Amino acid sequence: MKVAPIQTELDPQKVVAQGAIETIIRKAEATGQPANFSHRIIPSVHLTNRKIETSLNFQGATILGPVAFREVVINGDLNLQETIIKGALYLEGSIIRGSFNLQQAVVRGVINLVGAQIKGNLNGQQLTNSGFISLAKAQIGKNLNLQGIRIEDADYEGLIIRGNLYLRGIILNGALHLEKASVSGSVDLVQALILGTADLTGISIKDYLILRQASLENGLVLEGARYRELVK
Numbered sequence: 001m002k003v004a005p006i007q008t009e010l011d012p013q014k015v016v017a018q019g020a021i022e023t024i025i026r027k028a029e030a031t032g033q034p035a036n037f038s039h040r041i042i043p044s045v046h047l048t049n050r051k052i053e054t055s056l057n058f059q060g061a062t063i064l065g066p067v068a069f070r071e072v073v074i075n076g077d078l079n080l081q082e083t084i085i086k087g088a089l090y091l092e093g094s095i096i097r098g099s100f101n102l103q104q105a106v107v108r109g110v111i112n113l114v115g116a117q118i119k120g121n122l123n124g125q126q127l128t129n130s131g132f133i134s135l136a137k138a139q140i141g142k143n144l145n146l147q148g149i150r151i152e153d154a155d156y157e158g159l160i161i162r163g164n165l166y167l168r169g170i171i172l173n174g175a176l177h178l179e180k181a182s183v184s185g186s187v188d189l190v191q192a193l194i195l196g197t198a199d200l201t202g203i204s205i206k207d208y209l210i211l212r213q214a215s216l217e218n219g220l221v222l223e224g225a226r227y228r229e230l231v232k
Contacts (some may be wrong), residue, residue: 004074006106015041031051034076044087047072057163058083066109069094077120080105082095088131091116099142102127109154110161113138121145121174130154134166143174143196149181162207167192175218187227189214200225 016024016037028035033208042058044065058126066087069078077098080089082174093146099120101115111132117146119141127146131154135144163184167176168191175196177189186207189198197218200209205227211220 013069014039015043017043018046019048021045025052025054031174034079044068051075057078059101063087066090074098077101077173085109088112089129096120099123110134124149125177128152130163131161132164132166135170136166137169139171141173144170144172145177146181147177147179149178149183151181151183151185162186164188164207170194172196175199186210191217192216194218197221203227 004140021042024037025035029052032054034057037056040059042061042063043061044223045067048068048070049072051073053075055078056074057079059079059081059094059097060083062084064086064091067085068090070090070092072094072111074094074096077100078096079101081101081103083105085105085107089107089110089111091113091114095117096219097119100118100122102122102124104126104151107127107129109129111129111133115137116135117139121142122140123145125145126148128150130152133151151165153163156163165183165187168188169190172192172194176194176198178200180202181204183203183205187205188210190210190212194215195217201221202224203226205225207228209227210231
C-alpha cells in the first residue's frame with residue numbers, strides 16, 4: 001500500500017523564489033495578462049527602480065519577509081487583498097497606474113508609501129499592521145478606504161514604534177474613509193488636501209488627531225470619534 005507523502009507547511013509546489021517572480025512577470029507582460037502569485041508562498045519581494053507593464057496579483061499569498069516596490073511604475077493594479085506579509089511593506093516613490101488593494105491584508109511591519117502615486121483607489125479596508133502607516137505626500141486619484149483598519153504599536157527588540165497614521169501632505173482627489181478604524185498612536189493630517197468627505201465616524205485614536213493646516217474641502221465627520229485631543 002502506498003502512503004501519501006506528508007505535506008509540509010512550505011509546499012515546494014507553492015513556493016515562489018525571487019528568480020521565478022521575475023520569470024512570471026516577464027511572461028505576463030508578454031501575454032498582456034496579470035502576473036498571478038495568488039495563494040503562493042513567497043520568501044520576500046524586491047522589485048525596485050523599474051517599470052512593470054502589467055498588473056500584479058498577490059491575493060491570499062503568504063510572504064515570509066519584507067515587500068519592496070520602491071521607485072516602481074506599475075502599469076496596472078497591485079492586489080494584496082488578504083495577503084499576509086511577515087515584514088514591512090515599502091512603496092516609496094512608486095506609481096501605480098491602476099488601483100491598490102490591501103483589503104483584509106495583514107502586514108507585520110510598517111507600511112511606507114511616502115510620495116507614492118496611485119491613479120485609482122486605495123482600498124485598505126480591515127487592514128491590520130504593526131507599526132506606522134505613512135502616506136505622507138502621497139497622491140491618490142480616487143478614494144482612500146481605511147474603514148475598520150487596525151494599526152498597532154510594534155516592538156523591535158525593545159524599541160517601540162508607535163502605531164501612527166501619517167497622512168501629512170497627502171493629496172486625495174476622492175473621499176477618506178476611516179470609519180471604525182483603531183489607531184494605537186495618532187492620526188496626522190497636517191497640510192493634507194482632501195477633496196472629498198473625510199469620514200472618521202466611530203474611529204478610535206489613542207493619542208492625537210492633528211488637523212493643522214489641513215484642507216478638507218467637503219467636510220469632516222467625527223460622529224462617535226474618540227481621541228485624546230484634537231489639535232488644530
